[in-house]
Amino acid sequence: MDSFLPLCGAPGRAADALHLVLCPFAGGSAGAFRSWRTLRPVGMQVSLAVYPGRDHRMNEACVANIGDLASRVLEGIEAEGIDPHRLVVAGHSMGAQVAYEVCARLERKNLPPRGLVLSACHAPHLRGRRPLSHLEDHAFLEQLAAIGGCAPELLGDPTLWPVFMPMLRADFQATESYWQAQAPVPARRLQTPALLVYGSADEEAWRAEVDAWKAWLCHAQGPVSIAGDHFYVTRRPRAFLEHVGRCFESSLAPIQASAFR
Template sequence: MTTHPPTHAPDRTASRWLGSVPPGTDAPVRLFCFPHAGGGSSAFKGWHQALAPLTEARAVVLPGRERRLRELPYVAMEQLVDPLYEALAPFLDRPFALFGHSMGAAVAYEVARRCTAQGRPPVHLFVSGRRAPHMPARRRSYAELPDDAFLETVGAMNGTPADVVRQPELFRLFLPCLRADFELNDTYRPLPGRRLDCPVTALAGRGDPEANADELRAWSQVTSGAAEVCTLPGDHFYLKDAPPSLLDLVRARIERAMTPAG
Protein backbone atom coordinates (compact mmCIF):
# COMPACT_ATOMS: atom_id res chain seq x y z
CA MET A 1 0.00 0.00 0.00
CA THR A 2 1.32 3.43 -0.96
CA THR A 3 1.10 6.15 1.67
CA HIS A 4 1.31 9.88 1.13
CA PRO A 5 3.14 12.43 3.27
CA PRO A 6 1.04 15.08 4.99
CA THR A 7 0.36 18.14 2.89
CA HIS A 8 -1.55 21.39 3.28
CA ALA A 9 -2.73 21.23 -0.32
CA PRO A 10 -4.83 18.03 -0.70
CA ASP A 11 -5.44 17.01 -4.29
CA ARG A 12 -8.88 16.91 -5.90
CA THR A 13 -9.03 13.13 -5.87
CA ALA A 14 -8.68 13.15 -2.12
CA SER A 15 -11.04 16.05 -1.52
CA ARG A 16 -13.98 14.39 -3.29
CA TRP A 17 -14.20 12.08 -0.27
CA LEU A 18 -14.89 15.03 2.06
CA GLY A 19 -17.61 17.62 2.45
CA SER A 20 -16.56 21.22 2.01
CA VAL A 21 -15.85 23.78 4.71
CA PRO A 22 -15.85 27.59 4.47
CA PRO A 23 -12.74 29.19 2.93
CA GLY A 24 -10.06 30.27 5.34
CA THR A 25 -10.71 27.48 7.84
CA ASP A 26 -7.54 26.69 9.75
CA ALA A 27 -8.62 24.95 12.96
CA PRO A 28 -5.93 23.12 14.97
CA VAL A 29 -7.96 19.87 15.01
CA ARG A 30 -9.91 18.00 12.32
CA LEU A 31 -12.93 15.83 13.03
CA PHE A 32 -13.77 13.34 10.28
CA CYS A 33 -17.48 12.39 10.43
CA PHE A 34 -18.67 9.09 8.97
CA PRO A 35 -22.42 8.84 8.28
CA HIS A 36 -24.95 6.04 8.62
CA ALA A 37 -25.91 3.71 5.77
CA GLY A 38 -27.08 5.78 2.83
CA GLY A 39 -25.97 9.00 4.52
CA GLY A 40 -23.75 11.77 3.26
CA SER A 41 -22.44 15.13 4.34
CA SER A 42 -25.95 16.41 5.16
CA ALA A 43 -25.99 14.04 8.16
CA PHE A 44 -23.55 16.42 9.86
CA LYS A 45 -25.03 19.73 8.76
CA GLY A 46 -24.18 22.45 11.25
CA TRP A 47 -21.33 20.58 12.92
CA HIS A 48 -18.55 22.67 11.43
CA GLN A 49 -20.06 25.95 12.58
CA ALA A 50 -20.86 24.57 16.03
CA LEU A 51 -17.38 23.14 16.67
CA ALA A 52 -15.32 26.02 15.24
CA PRO A 53 -12.86 27.54 15.85
CA LEU A 54 -11.09 24.66 17.64
CA THR A 55 -12.30 21.93 15.29
CA GLU A 56 -12.76 21.65 11.54
CA ALA A 57 -15.57 19.11 11.12
CA ARG A 58 -15.42 17.33 7.74
CA ALA A 59 -18.09 14.85 6.67
CA VAL A 60 -16.85 11.81 4.75
CA VAL A 61 -18.70 11.31 1.44
CA LEU A 62 -18.54 7.71 0.22
CA PRO A 63 -19.19 6.68 -3.39
CA GLY A 64 -22.83 6.24 -4.40
CA ARG A 65 -24.36 9.38 -2.83
CA GLU A 66 -24.56 13.16 -3.21
CA ARG A 67 -22.00 14.40 -5.76
CA ARG A 68 -20.66 10.82 -6.05
CA LEU A 69 -24.04 9.35 -7.00
CA ARG A 70 -22.73 7.90 -10.28
CA GLU A 71 -19.91 5.99 -8.56
CA LEU A 72 -20.39 2.40 -7.45
CA PRO A 73 -20.72 2.08 -3.66
CA TYR A 74 -18.57 -0.34 -1.71
CA VAL A 75 -20.15 -3.54 -0.38
CA ALA A 76 -17.32 -4.81 1.85
CA MET A 77 -15.20 -3.12 4.50
CA GLU A 78 -11.98 -4.71 3.25
CA GLN A 79 -12.55 -3.05 -0.15
CA LEU A 80 -13.27 0.37 1.34
CA VAL A 81 -10.59 0.93 3.98
CA ASP A 82 -7.53 1.21 1.71
CA PRO A 83 -8.89 3.83 -0.72
CA LEU A 84 -10.54 5.71 2.13
CA TYR A 85 -7.32 5.89 4.11
CA GLU A 86 -5.42 6.99 1.00
CA ALA A 87 -7.96 9.78 0.46
CA LEU A 88 -7.75 10.98 4.07
CA ALA A 89 -3.96 10.72 4.38
CA PRO A 90 -3.24 14.20 2.93
CA PHE A 91 -5.58 15.68 5.56
CA LEU A 92 -3.78 14.08 8.50
CA ASP A 93 -1.39 17.01 8.78
CA ARG A 94 -2.69 18.01 12.23
CA PRO A 95 -4.30 16.27 15.22
CA PHE A 96 -7.58 14.63 14.26
CA ALA A 97 -10.52 12.76 15.74
CA LEU A 98 -13.11 10.46 14.16
CA PHE A 99 -16.89 10.30 14.67
CA GLY A 100 -18.97 7.54 13.10
CA HIS A 101 -22.67 6.78 13.40
CA SER A 102 -24.19 3.32 12.85
CA MET A 103 -22.42 1.88 9.78
CA GLY A 104 -20.13 4.88 10.04
CA ALA A 105 -19.01 3.76 13.51
CA ALA A 106 -17.58 0.56 12.04
CA VAL A 107 -15.92 2.50 9.21
CA ALA A 108 -14.46 5.07 11.62
CA TYR A 109 -13.10 2.29 13.84
CA GLU A 110 -11.32 0.56 10.96
CA VAL A 111 -9.93 3.88 9.70
CA ALA A 112 -8.69 4.62 13.23
CA ARG A 113 -6.89 1.28 13.26
CA ARG A 114 -5.35 1.92 9.85
CA CYS A 115 -4.21 5.40 10.88
CA THR A 116 -2.72 3.99 14.09
CA ALA A 117 -0.86 1.29 12.16
CA GLN A 118 0.60 4.01 9.93
CA GLY A 119 1.86 5.97 12.94
CA ARG A 120 -0.92 8.57 12.79
CA PRO A 121 -3.30 7.69 15.64
CA PRO A 122 -6.41 9.81 16.25
CA VAL A 123 -6.67 11.84 19.43
CA HIS A 124 -10.19 10.48 20.02
CA LEU A 125 -12.68 8.05 18.48
CA PHE A 126 -16.44 8.58 18.79
CA VAL A 127 -18.62 5.58 17.89
CA SER A 128 -22.37 6.10 17.80
CA GLY A 129 -25.44 3.93 17.44
CA ARG A 130 -23.64 0.62 16.83
CA ARG A 131 -22.61 -2.39 18.83
CA ALA A 132 -18.89 -3.03 19.34
CA PRO A 133 -17.35 -4.73 16.28
CA HIS A 134 -16.77 -8.09 17.97
CA MET A 135 -20.35 -8.35 19.28
CA PRO A 136 -22.78 -10.60 17.34
CA ALA A 137 -25.77 -9.10 15.56
CA ARG A 138 -29.16 -9.43 17.25
CA ARG A 139 -31.23 -8.98 14.09
CA ARG A 140 -31.35 -10.50 10.64
CA SER A 141 -29.48 -8.81 7.83
CA TYR A 142 -31.59 -6.07 6.30
CA ALA A 143 -29.62 -6.46 3.07
CA GLU A 144 -31.29 -9.85 2.55
CA LEU A 145 -34.83 -8.40 2.47
CA PRO A 146 -36.78 -8.05 -0.79
CA ASP A 147 -36.89 -4.52 -2.18
CA ASP A 148 -40.30 -3.49 -0.80
CA ALA A 149 -39.61 -4.90 2.66
CA PHE A 150 -36.13 -3.42 2.63
CA LEU A 151 -37.36 0.07 1.80
CA GLU A 152 -40.15 -0.17 4.38
CA THR A 153 -37.70 -1.29 7.08
CA VAL A 154 -35.15 1.41 6.28
CA GLY A 155 -37.84 4.08 6.08
CA ALA A 156 -39.14 3.10 9.51
CA MET A 157 -35.71 3.69 11.09
CA ASN A 158 -36.34 7.46 11.03
CA GLY A 159 -33.11 8.29 9.22
CA THR A 160 -34.52 8.98 5.75
CA PRO A 161 -36.14 12.37 5.10
CA ALA A 162 -39.93 12.11 5.24
CA ASP A 163 -40.37 13.71 1.82
CA VAL A 164 -38.17 10.99 0.31
CA VAL A 165 -40.04 8.16 2.07
CA ARG A 166 -43.37 9.53 0.81
CA GLN A 167 -42.15 9.33 -2.79
CA PRO A 168 -41.46 5.65 -3.62
CA GLU A 169 -39.95 6.49 -7.00
CA LEU A 170 -37.48 8.89 -5.40
CA PHE A 171 -36.75 6.47 -2.56
CA ARG A 172 -35.90 3.74 -5.07
CA LEU A 173 -33.21 5.96 -6.60
CA PHE A 174 -31.32 5.49 -3.35
CA LEU A 175 -31.87 1.72 -3.33
CA PRO A 176 -28.46 0.65 -4.79
CA CYS A 177 -26.55 2.81 -2.31
CA LEU A 178 -28.71 1.73 0.63
CA ARG A 179 -28.40 -1.95 -0.24
CA ALA A 180 -24.64 -1.70 -0.68
CA ASP A 181 -24.22 0.10 2.64
CA PHE A 182 -26.35 -2.38 4.55
CA GLU A 183 -24.47 -5.26 2.93
CA LEU A 184 -21.19 -3.67 4.05
CA ASN A 185 -22.55 -3.09 7.54
CA ASP A 186 -24.26 -6.44 8.02
CA THR A 187 -21.38 -8.55 6.69
CA TYR A 188 -18.67 -6.59 8.50
CA ARG A 189 -16.32 -8.42 10.82
CA PRO A 190 -13.23 -6.79 12.38
CA LEU A 191 -10.30 -6.75 9.98
CA PRO A 192 -6.85 -7.96 11.06
CA GLY A 193 -5.00 -5.28 12.93
CA ARG A 194 -3.76 -3.91 16.21
CA ARG A 195 -5.73 -2.64 19.16
CA LEU A 196 -6.28 1.09 19.48
CA ASP A 197 -4.66 3.17 22.20
CA CYS A 198 -6.74 6.36 21.84
CA PRO A 199 -9.72 7.29 24.04
CA VAL A 200 -13.07 5.95 22.80
CA THR A 201 -16.52 7.39 23.50
CA ALA A 202 -19.49 5.14 22.65
CA LEU A 203 -22.79 6.98 22.23
CA ALA A 204 -26.40 6.13 21.50
CA GLY A 205 -29.93 7.40 21.92
CA ARG A 206 -31.65 5.97 24.98
CA GLY A 207 -34.35 4.49 22.75
CA ASP A 208 -31.97 3.02 20.15
CA PRO A 209 -32.84 -0.62 19.33
CA GLU A 210 -29.55 -1.05 17.45
CA ALA A 211 -27.20 -0.62 20.43
CA ASN A 212 -27.94 -1.67 24.01
CA ALA A 213 -25.88 -0.91 27.12
CA ASP A 214 -23.79 -4.10 26.97
CA GLU A 215 -23.01 -3.57 23.29
CA LEU A 216 -21.90 -0.01 23.96
CA ARG A 217 -19.74 -0.97 26.96
CA ALA A 218 -18.02 -3.60 24.81
CA TRP A 219 -16.34 -0.82 22.83
CA SER A 220 -13.95 -0.52 25.79
CA GLN A 221 -12.34 -3.76 24.60
CA VAL A 222 -11.07 -2.24 21.34
CA THR A 223 -8.63 0.18 23.01
CA SER A 224 -6.02 0.29 25.72
CA GLY A 225 -6.97 3.93 26.26
CA ALA A 226 -9.83 5.38 28.26
CA ALA A 227 -13.36 4.37 27.27
CA GLU A 228 -16.77 5.69 28.23
CA VAL A 229 -20.45 5.24 27.37
CA CYS A 230 -22.78 8.22 26.96
CA THR A 231 -26.50 8.07 26.17
CA LEU A 232 -28.65 10.96 25.03
CA PRO A 233 -32.39 11.44 24.49
CA GLY A 234 -33.76 9.94 21.30
CA ASP A 235 -33.81 6.87 19.08
CA HIS A 236 -31.28 5.49 16.60
CA PHE A 237 -31.09 8.90 14.93
CA TYR A 238 -30.81 10.93 18.13
CA LEU A 239 -28.11 13.02 16.43
CA LYS A 240 -30.44 14.48 13.79
CA ASP A 241 -30.49 18.29 13.76
CA ALA A 242 -27.16 18.44 15.63
CA PRO A 243 -28.41 18.51 19.25
CA PRO A 244 -26.37 20.93 21.39
CA SER A 245 -25.88 18.29 24.11
CA LEU A 246 -24.07 16.01 21.63
CA LEU A 247 -21.96 18.77 20.15
CA ASP A 248 -21.04 20.01 23.64
CA LEU A 249 -19.89 16.50 24.52
CA VAL A 250 -17.82 16.14 21.35
CA ARG A 251 -16.28 19.57 21.89
CA ALA A 252 -15.38 18.77 25.51
CA ARG A 253 -13.70 15.47 24.62
CA ILE A 254 -11.66 17.06 21.86
CA GLU A 255 -10.63 19.92 24.15
CA ARG A 256 -9.54 17.36 26.74
CA ALA A 257 -7.52 15.47 24.14
CA MET A 258 -5.75 18.67 23.11
CA THR A 259 -4.95 19.79 26.66
CA PRO A 260 -1.36 18.91 27.65
CA ALA A 261 -1.17 16.40 30.50
CA GLY A 262 -0.09 17.73 33.87
Protein backbone atom coordinates (compact mmCIF):
# COMPACT_ATOMS: atom_id res chain seq x y z
CA MET A 1 0.00 0.00 0.00
CA ASP A 2 1.39 3.42 -1.03
CA SER A 3 2.18 5.32 2.17
CA PHE A 4 2.70 8.76 0.59
CA LEU A 5 0.45 11.28 -1.15
CA PRO A 6 1.89 14.07 -3.33
CA LEU A 7 1.09 17.57 -2.06
CA CYS A 8 3.01 19.87 -4.40
CA GLY A 9 6.06 19.67 -6.63
CA ALA A 10 9.08 21.29 -8.19
CA PRO A 11 8.84 22.77 -11.69
CA GLY A 12 9.04 19.80 -14.05
CA ARG A 13 9.70 17.59 -10.99
CA ALA A 14 13.40 18.48 -11.26
CA ALA A 15 15.63 15.50 -10.55
CA ASP A 16 17.93 17.53 -8.29
CA ALA A 17 15.19 19.20 -6.24
CA LEU A 18 14.71 18.54 -2.55
CA HIS A 19 12.08 15.95 -1.65
CA LEU A 20 10.28 16.90 1.54
CA VAL A 21 8.47 14.06 3.31
CA LEU A 22 6.00 15.57 5.78
CA CYS A 23 4.90 13.54 8.82
CA PRO A 24 1.59 14.97 10.10
CA PHE A 25 0.31 15.71 13.58
CA ALA A 26 -1.86 13.35 15.65
CA GLY A 27 -5.10 12.78 13.79
CA GLY A 28 -3.63 14.37 10.68
CA SER A 29 -4.76 13.13 7.28
CA ALA A 30 -4.78 14.39 3.71
CA GLY A 31 -7.87 16.56 4.25
CA ALA A 32 -6.01 18.77 6.72
CA PHE A 33 -3.43 19.62 4.05
CA ARG A 34 -5.81 20.75 1.30
CA SER A 35 -4.20 24.20 1.24
CA TRP A 36 -0.86 22.67 0.24
CA ARG A 37 -2.37 21.33 -2.99
CA THR A 38 -3.12 24.86 -4.23
CA LEU A 39 0.52 25.95 -4.14
CA ARG A 40 2.30 26.68 -7.37
CA PRO A 41 5.58 24.81 -8.02
CA VAL A 42 7.73 25.51 -4.98
CA GLY A 43 11.21 24.34 -5.95
CA MET A 44 10.88 21.01 -4.14
CA GLN A 45 8.76 17.89 -4.20
CA VAL A 46 6.51 17.49 -1.18
CA SER A 47 4.92 14.22 -0.08
CA LEU A 48 2.60 13.65 2.86
CA ALA A 49 3.23 10.51 4.91
CA VAL A 50 -0.09 8.72 5.44
CA TYR A 51 -0.16 6.67 8.62
CA PRO A 52 -2.19 3.44 8.81
CA GLY A 53 -5.84 3.86 9.75
CA ARG A 54 -6.74 6.90 7.62
CA ASP A 55 -7.28 8.04 4.03
CA HIS A 56 -6.53 5.23 1.57
CA ARG A 57 -5.04 3.20 4.45
CA MET A 58 -8.29 3.20 6.44
CA ASN A 59 -8.50 -0.60 6.37
CA GLU A 60 -5.07 -1.02 7.97
CA ALA A 61 -4.70 -1.37 11.72
CA CYS A 62 -3.77 1.83 13.53
CA VAL A 63 -0.29 2.10 15.04
CA ALA A 64 0.09 3.38 18.61
CA ASN A 65 3.90 3.61 18.83
CA ILE A 66 6.16 6.34 17.44
CA GLY A 67 8.96 3.92 16.60
CA ASP A 68 6.60 1.71 14.62
CA LEU A 69 5.18 4.72 12.76
CA ALA A 70 8.72 5.80 11.90
CA SER A 71 9.49 2.34 10.54
CA ARG A 72 6.40 2.54 8.30
CA VAL A 73 7.46 5.95 6.98
CA LEU A 74 10.98 4.65 6.35
CA GLU A 75 9.52 1.75 4.37
CA GLY A 76 7.71 4.30 2.22
CA ILE A 77 10.90 6.32 1.64
CA GLU A 78 12.73 3.19 0.58
CA ALA A 79 9.86 2.07 -1.66
CA GLU A 80 9.86 5.49 -3.36
CA GLY A 81 13.62 5.26 -3.88
CA ILE A 82 14.18 8.80 -2.60
CA ASP A 83 17.84 9.82 -2.72
CA PRO A 84 18.95 10.61 0.86
CA HIS A 85 20.97 13.57 -0.45
CA ARG A 86 17.67 15.13 -1.61
CA LEU A 87 15.57 14.00 1.34
CA VAL A 88 14.31 16.33 4.06
CA VAL A 89 12.12 14.66 6.67
CA ALA A 90 9.74 17.10 8.35
CA GLY A 91 7.29 16.54 11.16
CA HIS A 92 4.69 18.69 12.88
CA SER A 93 3.67 18.06 16.50
CA MET A 94 3.49 14.23 16.83
CA GLY A 95 4.96 14.09 13.35
CA ALA A 96 8.17 15.68 14.66
CA GLN A 97 8.67 12.67 16.92
CA VAL A 98 8.12 10.38 13.92
CA ALA A 99 10.47 12.43 11.74
CA TYR A 100 13.25 12.36 14.34
CA GLU A 101 13.00 8.57 14.60
CA VAL A 102 13.00 8.20 10.80
CA CYS A 103 16.27 10.14 10.64
CA ALA A 104 17.75 8.10 13.47
CA ARG A 105 16.96 4.91 11.53
CA LEU A 106 18.47 6.34 8.34
CA GLU A 107 21.65 7.27 10.22
CA ARG A 108 21.92 3.73 11.57
CA LYS A 109 21.76 2.52 7.96
CA ASN A 110 24.56 4.99 7.07
CA LEU A 111 22.07 6.80 4.81
CA PRO A 112 21.66 10.16 6.56
CA PRO A 113 19.12 12.48 4.93
CA ARG A 114 19.85 16.01 3.85
CA GLY A 115 17.84 17.49 6.68
CA LEU A 116 15.23 17.27 9.41
CA VAL A 117 12.49 19.77 10.31
CA LEU A 118 10.99 19.61 13.81
CA SER A 119 7.87 21.74 14.07
CA ALA A 120 5.56 22.57 17.00
CA CYS A 121 6.78 19.79 19.28
CA HIS A 122 8.45 19.72 22.68
CA ALA A 123 11.71 17.77 23.05
CA PRO A 124 11.47 14.10 24.15
CA HIS A 125 12.76 14.74 27.67
CA LEU A 126 9.87 17.15 28.34
CA ARG A 127 6.26 16.31 29.09
CA GLY A 128 3.32 17.65 27.12
CA ARG A 129 1.11 20.04 29.07
CA ARG A 130 -2.23 18.78 27.75
CA PRO A 131 -2.45 14.95 28.00
CA LEU A 132 -5.61 13.64 26.35
CA SER A 133 -5.31 9.89 25.94
CA HIS A 134 -6.70 9.09 29.41
CA LEU A 135 -9.97 11.00 28.85
CA GLU A 136 -13.29 9.45 27.93
CA ASP A 137 -14.44 10.03 24.35
CA HIS A 138 -16.48 13.23 24.72
CA ALA A 139 -13.96 14.96 26.97
CA PHE A 140 -11.16 13.79 24.67
CA LEU A 141 -12.85 15.40 21.64
CA GLU A 142 -13.70 18.57 23.59
CA GLN A 143 -10.03 19.07 24.42
CA LEU A 144 -9.01 18.27 20.86
CA ALA A 145 -11.52 20.82 19.58
CA ALA A 146 -10.10 23.41 21.99
CA ILE A 147 -6.68 22.94 20.42
CA GLY A 148 -8.19 23.26 16.96
CA GLY A 149 -7.58 19.67 15.94
CA CYS A 150 -11.17 18.45 15.79
CA ALA A 151 -14.02 19.59 13.56
CA PRO A 152 -17.15 20.60 15.49
CA GLU A 153 -19.11 18.15 13.35
CA LEU A 154 -17.20 15.25 14.85
CA LEU A 155 -17.75 16.44 18.42
CA GLY A 156 -21.47 16.81 17.80
CA ASP A 157 -22.09 13.56 15.94
CA PRO A 158 -21.31 10.41 17.97
CA THR A 159 -22.25 8.24 14.98
CA LEU A 160 -18.92 9.29 13.43
CA TRP A 161 -16.84 8.33 16.45
CA PRO A 162 -16.39 4.63 15.58
CA VAL A 163 -14.78 5.73 12.31
CA PHE A 164 -12.35 8.32 13.66
CA MET A 165 -11.75 7.46 17.32
CA PRO A 166 -9.47 4.43 16.75
CA MET A 167 -7.07 6.56 14.72
CA LEU A 168 -7.18 9.47 17.14
CA ARG A 169 -6.75 7.23 20.18
CA ALA A 170 -3.80 5.42 18.62
CA ASP A 171 -2.07 8.68 17.66
CA PHE A 172 -2.42 10.25 21.09
CA GLN A 173 -1.29 7.08 22.82
CA ALA A 174 1.77 7.09 20.58
CA THR A 175 2.71 10.72 21.06
CA GLU A 176 2.04 10.88 24.81
CA SER A 177 4.10 7.74 25.50
CA TYR A 178 7.11 9.07 23.57
CA TRP A 179 9.29 10.28 26.43
CA GLN A 180 12.88 9.91 27.60
CA ALA A 181 14.06 10.79 31.09
CA GLN A 182 17.03 12.74 29.78
CA ALA A 183 18.65 13.88 26.56
CA PRO A 184 21.44 11.76 25.05
CA VAL A 185 25.13 12.42 25.66
CA PRO A 186 26.68 14.58 22.90
CA ALA A 187 28.25 11.59 21.14
CA ARG A 188 24.81 10.03 20.60
CA ARG A 189 23.01 13.11 19.29
CA LEU A 190 21.50 13.02 15.82
CA GLN A 191 23.96 14.13 13.15
CA THR A 192 21.38 15.18 10.54
CA PRO A 193 21.20 19.00 10.14
CA ALA A 194 17.92 20.21 11.61
CA LEU A 195 15.61 23.20 11.50
CA LEU A 196 13.37 24.00 14.50
CA VAL A 197 10.04 25.77 13.94
CA TYR A 198 7.34 27.05 16.30
CA GLY A 199 4.11 29.03 16.09
CA SER A 200 4.07 32.58 17.40
CA ALA A 201 0.77 31.97 19.22
CA ASP A 202 1.08 28.23 19.85
CA GLU A 203 -0.04 27.28 23.37
CA GLU A 204 0.78 23.58 22.87
CA ALA A 205 4.51 23.89 22.11
CA TRP A 206 6.26 26.99 23.36
CA ARG A 207 9.46 28.32 21.82
CA ALA A 208 11.61 27.12 24.73
CA GLU A 209 10.14 23.62 24.49
CA VAL A 210 10.95 23.43 20.77
CA ASP A 211 14.41 24.91 21.38
CA ALA A 212 15.06 22.07 23.86
CA TRP A 213 15.44 19.69 20.89
CA LYS A 214 18.96 21.10 20.54
CA ALA A 215 19.99 18.73 23.33
CA TRP A 216 19.20 15.89 20.89
CA LEU A 217 20.86 17.35 17.80
CA CYS A 218 24.40 18.11 16.71
CA HIS A 219 23.43 20.76 14.17
CA ALA A 220 20.25 22.81 14.58
CA GLN A 221 19.04 26.15 13.24
CA GLY A 222 16.27 28.16 14.85
CA PRO A 223 13.78 27.99 16.34
CA VAL A 224 12.20 30.16 13.65
CA SER A 225 8.72 31.54 14.17
CA ILE A 226 5.68 31.29 11.91
CA ALA A 227 2.64 33.40 12.71
CA GLY A 228 -0.24 31.35 14.05
CA ASP A 229 -1.42 28.84 16.60
CA HIS A 230 -0.61 25.14 16.78
CA PHE A 231 -1.90 24.45 13.26
CA TYR A 232 0.11 27.06 11.37
CA VAL A 233 1.48 24.24 9.21
CA THR A 234 -1.91 23.76 7.53
CA ARG A 235 -2.69 27.49 7.26
CA ARG A 236 0.66 28.92 6.17
CA PRO A 237 2.31 26.31 3.94
CA ARG A 238 4.21 28.90 1.90
CA ALA A 239 5.89 30.31 4.99
CA PHE A 240 6.75 26.81 6.19
CA LEU A 241 8.31 25.83 2.85
CA GLU A 242 10.17 29.11 2.59
CA HIS A 243 11.96 28.37 5.87
CA VAL A 244 12.79 24.85 4.67
CA GLY A 245 14.18 26.21 1.42
CA ARG A 246 16.33 28.81 3.14
CA CYS A 247 17.81 26.18 5.42
CA PHE A 248 18.43 23.29 3.03
CA GLU A 249 18.41 24.56 -0.56
CA SER A 250 21.70 26.46 -0.43
CA SER A 251 23.60 24.09 -2.72
CA LEU A 252 20.63 23.17 -4.92
CA ALA A 253 18.55 25.17 -7.37
CA PRO A 254 17.05 28.16 -5.51
CA ILE A 255 13.35 28.22 -4.71
CA GLN A 256 11.39 30.47 -7.05
CA ALA A 257 10.60 33.59 -5.09
CA SER A 258 7.18 33.86 -6.72
CA ALA A 259 6.09 30.64 -5.03
CA PHE A 260 5.96 32.39 -1.67
CA ARG A 261 3.91 35.44 -2.62
